[in-house]
Amino acid sequence: MPGCVFCRIAAKEIASEIVHEDARCVAFRDINKQAPVHVLIIPREHLVNLAEADEGDRDLLGHLLVVARKVAEAEGVAESGFRVVINSNADAGQSVDHLHLHVLGGRVMRWPPG
Numbered sequence: 001m002p003g004c005v006f007c008r009i010a011a012k013e014i015a016s017e018i019v020h021e022d023a024r025c026v027a028f029r030d031i032n033k034q035a036p037v038h039v040l041i042i043p044r045e046h047l048v049n050l051a052e053a054d055e056g057d058r059d060l061l062g063h064l065l066v067v068a069r070k071v072a073e074a075e076g077v078a079e080s081g082f083r084v085v086i087n088s089n090a091d092a093g094q095s096v097d098h099l100h101l102h103v104l105g106g107r108v109m110r111w112p113p114g
Contacts, residue, residue, distance in 0.1 A: 004097070005096055006040075006042045006096055006098035006100060007046055007098065009026065009042070010042060016031075017029040019071060019075070020041075020070060020074070022067070023044070024064075025041055025043050025044060025063065025064055025067055026044065027042075027071050034102075034104060035105060035106050035109075037076075037104065037105040037106040039071050039075065040101070041064055041067050041068055041100060041101040041103065042098060042100045042101075043064065047099040048097050049086075049087075049088040049094055049099050050086050050088040051088045051089055053099070065084070065101075068082075068084045068101055068103050071103050072105060075103070075105065075106075077105030080105065080106075081109070082105035083102075083103075083109050084102065086100070
């Protein structure tokens with residue numbers, strides 16, 4: 001999607017600190033981190049948000065969650081605990097219109113989150 005900042009990161013047109021990449025997704029450190037570990041995972045395919053996902057996106061969504069676990073392990077927070085967040089649309093806090101998962105860890109998470 002032309003102009004999408006996350007599509008441009010996936011295409012390596014914008015530099016980022018990539019911690020994982022494969023044929024389906026890219027994971028990189030969030031520049032506005034909310035925890036000691038804060039990694040964003042984006043699909044290479046442009047999908048606006050979870051609200052627009054459908055049955056055809058099932059394999060991609062599952063893949064993104066498996067990558068979230070791999071990132072948590074690589075970042076050393078899998079055992080102590082980590083949180084995966086997907087914001088969908090403005091009221092939930094989505095600020096970039098490209099589906100992305102936040103992997104947060106390295107500190108105690110509180111509930112409720114928002």
